[in-house]
Amino acid sequence: MAGYNWKWGILFQEPYLGWLISGALTTVVLALTSWTIAVVMGTIIGIGRTVPFAPFRRLATAYVEVFRNIPLLVQMFLWFFVLPEVLPREWGRYLKRGVAHPEFVSAMLCLGFYTASRVAEQVRSGIQSIPTGLSAAARSSGMTIVQTYRHILMPIGWRIIVPPMTSEFLGIFKNTSIALTIGVAEITARSRQIESYTFQGYEAFTAATILYLLVSMTLLLVTRGIEARTRIPGMIVRDQATNSR
């Protein structure tokens, strides 16, 4: 870049440093809260897709197809702009004015509901990858369906899907950047803001890249530990178990 005037110092000046920090915090809080929604709902819906009651299964399948197939950007817009208009007047007004940070709440629900559909698919594949002999044995030894899920299928299924869940978790961090379209001041929005104030866009976006990288690497370390602890020897990670560290 011949004509570009580099000024890395801008990243360490106020208010820009403060913006980056608050942006990073917003990203982390948004990702964690929506991940909580996603895991709770995704587990229920994932189980719903495997239970032996057709109406539950159909309902769960419908949920997954709707939320997985509408682009996240469109969903964000629907949650923020359309939902308050179709709800009863008072509720809509509360969503728009009553909540402390309407854009954050909309983004959290949107990311949570969207990621729930993806988590549900992981949960379903985890449960379905367990040999049917196990649940048959549980049922024939007198366990109810609820007991079978609680004591046999879920403990094994959950441990099998830890690795793909790690990537879903990283995915939700990256997807938080879409929340900027409805005005959430997360990392990407903050770097754009710095770009716009100072015209030092390369520095700002480099900072954002490094922050995303730091968050991802930290998460990767944590989840790798969890993976090592929860893996069931001989169940899905056979080759890793034999050449294990």
Place this chain on the structure above:
Amino acid sequence: MNSLRSYATQALVAAGSLMLVMGTPALPQALSGTLKKVQESKKFVIGYREASFPFAYYDDAKKPVGFAVELCTRIGEAVKKELNQPEIEIQYLPVNAQTRIPLLTNGTIDIECGSTTNNLARQQQVDFTYSFYVTGGRLLANKSSGIREIEDTNGKTLGVAPGTSNERVLKDYIDRLKLDVKVVTVRDHAEGMLALETDRIDAYVHDEVGEFALLAKSRQRDRFEVVGRLLSFDPYGLMIRRNDSAFQHVANRTLALIYRSGEVREMFKKWFDPFGIPMTEAVDWTFKLNAMPD
């Protein structure tokens, strides 16, 4: 790294030849910067904003038009004449707030046309032509909100686009007047208008000229009103690369001619009247001040 070094070498050579030129005025004028680039590539590329009404936007045929686009096109014509190369082609390329700086500094576009505020912080990265228009932030308020001035916004919710000079100005006012205002950030001005129409905010803070443009396009325009005094001073300039005084001179000379001949007032009628944007005292003075004598 290699290219960095070659840029450094080029810069040294350029600096050296510049000194040579300055030291020996008898030599024919050596071109540099944008003029040299246009002469070699035979194209002059105008970067335009796609929704900066009435400065740069698309007409019904999806062609970039507007007050600033017309000024830039005239500058392109002047460059052709300056280089005495009528075969130079004027090209148009859409840019946005994120791409305008990279595309200008890496030479993809030669000038940016839109509604970019010329300020001192930005001048460390780019240069600007004369300020071709001046405006400032005002309040676009819901009539039922009772807001007439910034002082009336206590307890209200205001919207602003992040990163704009208006955001900075709004925060200043809130601190200074100790107002209890809830500030909602929106992605862009279209969403700001949507937030106003759907009652998310009581008023939107934006450049006056942009507010008139938003109103002109709104289907619910009777519910809203531009109110209050100017909260800031925003001179708009056409953005060009830094340290390129030869091209800057051609651009400013072109602007001065348009402003001096009074043609600018015809252009104002053509582009601003359809949006119902009134002539302000500040704009009138800008038109007078830009009429630099030859």
